[in-house]
Amino acid sequence: xxxxxxxxxxxxxxxxxxxxxxxxxxxVPGARHALIGPNGAGKTTFVNLITGKLAPSAGAIRLxxxxxxxLGEAARVKRGVxxxxxxxxxxxxxxxxxxxxxxxxxxxxxxxxxxxVAGSRPALVEEAYAMLAGLGLADDALRPVRELxxxxxxxxxxxxxxxxxxxxxxxxxxxxxxxxxxxxxILDAIAALPADIAVxxxxxxxxxxxxxxxxxxxxxxxxxxxxxxxxxxxxxxxxREVYLGERDG
Amino acid sequence: xxAAAGGPVAAIVRQHRLRWWEALPWAAIVxxxxxxxxxxxxxxxxxxxxxxxxxLDLILGYGGIVTLGHAAFFxxxxxAAGLLAVHGWREPITGLLVxxxxxxxxxxxxxxxxxxxxxxxxxxxxxxxxxMLEEIANKASSITGGADGLQGVRLDPVLGxxxxxxxxRTAYVYCAIVLFVLWLFARRxxxxxxxRSLTGIRENVQRMHAIGSPVHRRLVTVYAIAAAIAGVAGAxxxxxxxxxxxxxxxxxxxxxxxxxxxxxxxxxLYGAFVGAPAYMLAQDSLxxxxxxxxxxxxxxxxVCVVLFARGGLLGLLDAALRRLRR
Numbered sequence: 001x002x003x004x005x006x007x008x009x010x011x012x013x014x015x016x017x018x019x020x021x022x023x024x025x026x027x028v029p030g031a032r033h034a035l036i037g038p039n040g041a042g043k044t045t046f047v048n049l050i051t052g053k054l055a056p057s058a059g060a061i062r063l064x065x066x067x068x069x070x071l072g073e074a075a076r077v078k079r080g081v082x083x084x085x086x087x088x089x090x091x092x093x094x095x096x097x098x099x100x101x102x103x104x105x106x107x108x109x110x111x112x113x114x115x116x117v118a119g120s121r122p123a124l125v126e127e128a129y130a131m132l133a134g135l136g137l138a139d140d141a142l143r144p145v146r147e148l149x150x151x152x153x154x155x156x157x158x159x160x161x162x163x164x165x166x167x168x169x170x171x172x173x174x175x176x177x178x179x180x181x182x183x184x185x186i187l188d189a190i191a192a193l194p195a196d197i198a199v200x201x202x203x204x205x206x207x208x209x210x211x212x213x214x215x216x217x218x219x220x221x222x223x224x225x226x227x228x229x230x231x232x233x234x235x236x237x238x239x240r241e242v243y244l245g246e247r248d249g
Numbered sequence: 250x251x252a253a254a255g256g257p258v259a260a261i262v263r264q265h266r267l268r269w270w271e272a273l274p275w276a277a278i279v280x281x282x283x284x285x286x287x288x289x290x291x292x293x294x295x296x297x298x299x300x301x302x303x304x305l306d307l308i309l310g311y312g313g314i315v316t317l318g319h320a321a322f323f324x325x326x327x328x329a330a331g332l333l334a335v336h337g338w339r340e341p342i343t344g345l346l347v348x349x350x351x352x353x354x355x356x357x358x359x360x361x362x363x364x365x366x367x368x369x370x371x372x373x374x375x376x377x378x379x380x381m382l383e384e385i386a387n388k389a390s391s392i393t394g395g396a397d398g399l400q401g402v403r404l405d406p407v408l409g410x411x412x413x414x415x416x417x418r419t420a421y422v423y424c425a426i427v428l429f430v431l432w433l434f435a436r437r438x439x440x441x442x443x444x445r446s447l448t449g450i451r452e453n454v455q456r457m458h459a460i461g462s463p464v465h466r467r468l469v470t471v472y473a474i475a476a477a478i479a480g481v482a483g484a485x486x487x488x489x490x491x492x493x494x495x496x497x498x499x500x501x502x503x504x505x506x507x508x509x510x511x512x513x514x515x516x517x518l519y520g521a522f523v524g525a526p527a528y529m530l531a532q533d534s535l536x537x538x539x540x541x542x543x544x545x546x547x548x549x550x551x552v553c554v555v556l557f558a559r560g561g562l563l564g565l566l567d568a569a570l571r572r573l574r575r
Binding site for chain 2: 051053073074075076077078082083085089090091092093094095097098101102103105106107110111112113114115116117118119120122125126128129141142160163164
């Protein structure tokens with residue numbers, strides 16, 4: 001099966017500092033993959049390389065078998081990559097519904113229309129609303145998104161990404177900053193993601209990682225330390241040392 | 250569903266519905282014509298400056314592009330319309346169109362280059378554009394009249410019927426109608442999907458990239474459109490005052506229009522209709538008595554608005570109304 005996402009010897013340096021070292025990585029359609037590693041391991045950098053926010057120093061990125069290394073951010077979104085951000089990146093002054101409508105409109109190539117009224121394609125708005133309702137955000141749809149509790153704003157992050165109907169979804173610490181009382185809804189949302197989407201999640205919460213992931217990659221200093229199913233990672237002595245060990249000790 | 254009376258679609262479409270208060274500026278513009286028959290020439294100036302500020306609102310208030318060079322387009326429009334008339338093309342409406350197209354092209358070309366940058370770099374580049382064009386207008390004095398200005402702009406009657414008179418009657422009505430038409434266009438634009446995506450760029454450009462939006466293309470598009478409208482405003486000045494001076498294409502004019510818009514309130518489509526008249530009327534009454542004092546009061550007012558009323562006069566009104574309702 002052609003991987004939904006593949007990186008080949010992907011490398012990036014900031015000056016003399018290597019932040020991604022020849023990373024070979026693949027996500028099959030429907031994957032549930034977690035990327036873990038200590039702070040500064042280069043996890044978010046890896047996501048930024050995949051989305052095109054950063055240009056790699058060397059290596060290649062393929063989406064559905066097509067090389068996209070030279071493509072810009074927007075073009076890669078059109079090829080099915082969507083992401084959420086570690087720190088909320090929302091349209092804070094707009095309503096929750098509009099946040100998602102913008103994404104849906106861009107996906108459908110309707111966001112550049114000059115000679116129509118926004119909302120004149122009801123199907124796009126209905127779809128966005130249904131997306132919010134599915135995440136339990138129906139009552140917040142018409143409120144400015146900045147008025148929502150932080151945990152619910154994290155859900156809007158996911159709703160915007162899902163509005164793009166991605167084939168590859170990159171979740172950068174979806175539960176970061178969410179109080180424990182609210183994190184339940186995030187976990188539920190992640191568990192309910194459409195089965196055919198390939199999902200890569202960056203997360204520090206090990207409970208979440210081991211519950212969610214069928215495959216785990218451990219990144220240390222920009223290089224892949226090891227990769228495997230959760231049981232193997234849990235048992236790996238090197239992983240315990242560089243990462244899990246920090247928590248136990 | 251209860252939050253969305255009439256459903257989510259209605260909530261989005263509703264934003265475009267005309268509200269009763271949107272008739273107020275037009276009632277005021279009609280009333281001013283009859284109430285102040287001796288000040289129609291000033292009125293015409295206020296109207297084309299309102300149009301100029303409205304064009305700035307599209308890029309600053311909606312696109313989030315901060316510019317100190319918007320008069321570049323006002324000036325290109327003014328010189329284009331002025332030169333056409335001086336060289337014998339005296340039909341005013343086609344003159345406006347040519348001016349708008351000329352300014353739009355300058356906006357498109359400069360936008361393609363400078364909108365690749367952001368923040369302070371972009372601000373400096375907008376300044377550079379207006380300085381360069383001002384210097385060109387200054388040096389090419391055989392064409393533009395240089396520092397003496399472009400004299401002898403004479404026009405045919407509008408639609409072959411209404412002659413430009415010294416009382417500014419035709420000028421006032423002409424400017425009002427052009428402003429009305431372009432206001433309709435601007436209103437349509439900000440409520441279109443394109444306009445909403447501009448708001449998205451202003452609110453969070455990083456997220457716009459991440460949802461696959463061609464941000465640069467959108468910004469260049471609105472920059473060119475705003476430049477064209479600014480060009481029409483400049484052409485209105487050339488045609489109604491029958492003169493084009495270097496100040497039409499100056500940094501000062503760019504700053505002036507920015508202050509007008511910020512006073513009125515950016516990003517609301519109506520800030521221009523409040524800010525431009527307030528500024529020009531205050532300038533007219535204060536500057537006559539003591540120009541130094543005018544700048545003092547202007548400075549003081551600017552400090553107050555920037556510190557205490559970021560949304561401008563309309564922002565204050567908004568806040569007051571909200572408090573009343575509570």
